């Protein structure tokens with residue numbers, strides 16, 4: 045299949061292919077059918093292209109606004125998102141916002157009550173959730189305290205990291221073997237082999253992890269790998285003269301960071317990205333915290349990854365499972381939305397400033413995330429005595 049063509053970039057237009065264009069993926073890679081998708085019976089199944097919709101804020105707001113809004117000020121959010129939160133005092137606005145997204149720490153008792161008799165499954169984003177946002181992405185280390193909090197919580201609850209980073213990179217940062225990892229915004233999942241569901245084995249590539257344990261590898265955008273590498277090289281070369289711009293290869297997606305670029309040069313960053321992706325109609329552009337991200341135009345995101353992991357861990361029954369997803373970025377909204385739509389589990393949004401979210405609860409920063417993880421452990425250990 046020719047994934048590259050000379051059509052103009054579809055990411056900025058409404059003409060993104062929907063039903064007719066599908067990516068063929070070897071059937072063995074798919075372990076379940078996303079809702080509404082009927083897989084053919086032959087060797088290949090298709091993952092639909094991502095539906096157009098709120099595709100890129102770039103189209104509606106203009107690129108510069110979108111780049112700015114990846115880290116908007118308190119004032120902008122309070123003004124744009126909630127009219128009632130119009131206090132010029134950020135602390136007052138934050139406290140008002142907490143009425144809509146209560147602190148998961150302050151609401152811990154409520155969460156624990158709801159979790160009684162259920163199995164908690166924990167899903168954690170990495171950057172901005174387990175590690176603070178820093179200027180250089182290579183230095184986004186998590187603290188030893190956070191590592192041990194995650195390690196402890198994983199003793200009691202199945203725990204997965206779902207990150208925009210490459211799976212290897214985020215595994216290297218976290219350094220815990222007892223977790224499940226999904227990299228590239230969920231397009232690279234290493235999950236468990238389920239002995240009880242034979243079908244599952246047919247639908248994933250069986251592999252081994254670094255400890256030689258048998259695992260299942262799910263990579264729905266595998267065919268895009270050469271294209272992503274090509275795009276990465278082009279972006280490195282085209283942005284080399286923009287001071288502060290860096291390009292990160294996240295295996296199934298590429299991140300172009302502009303956090304350290306003078307604001308006057310953001311336009312150049314945008315133009316470079318445009319220049320490169322215009323010849324790749326099957327890639328799309330999204331943006332996160334001071335980062336432009338180029339990824340395959342397939343209907344797969346952190347929400348789908350969350351569902352996939354729940355399914356493959358045998359935890360998709362809402363009656364006895366309580367999934368909790370903690371994240372700080374736009375890409376985490378897909379996962380919050382899944383939990384909200386399934387009416388199953390809690391999204392916890394990590395933010396210091398008022399922002400609209402699909403999550404139910406909030407935490408201020410990674411320090412509060414750590415407190416929350418510790419509270420889960422304390423609750424679990426104390427409830428062991430009362431049972």
Ligand SMILES: O=P(O)(O)OC[C@H]1O[C@H](O[C@H]2O[C@H](CO)[C@@H](O)[C@H](O)[C@H]2O)[C@H](O)[C@@H](O)[C@@H]1O
Pocket residue numbers: 169170171172176177178179180181184206207208209292294299301303332333334335337373375
């Ligand atoms: O899904 P995540 O684990 O949250 O990853 C999202 C992106 O995080 C990283 O970039 C962000 O954090 C950097 C380090 O704090 C910061 O310098 C950058 O400005 C942020 O955008 C990572 O580098 C990206 O590749 C991830 O996609």
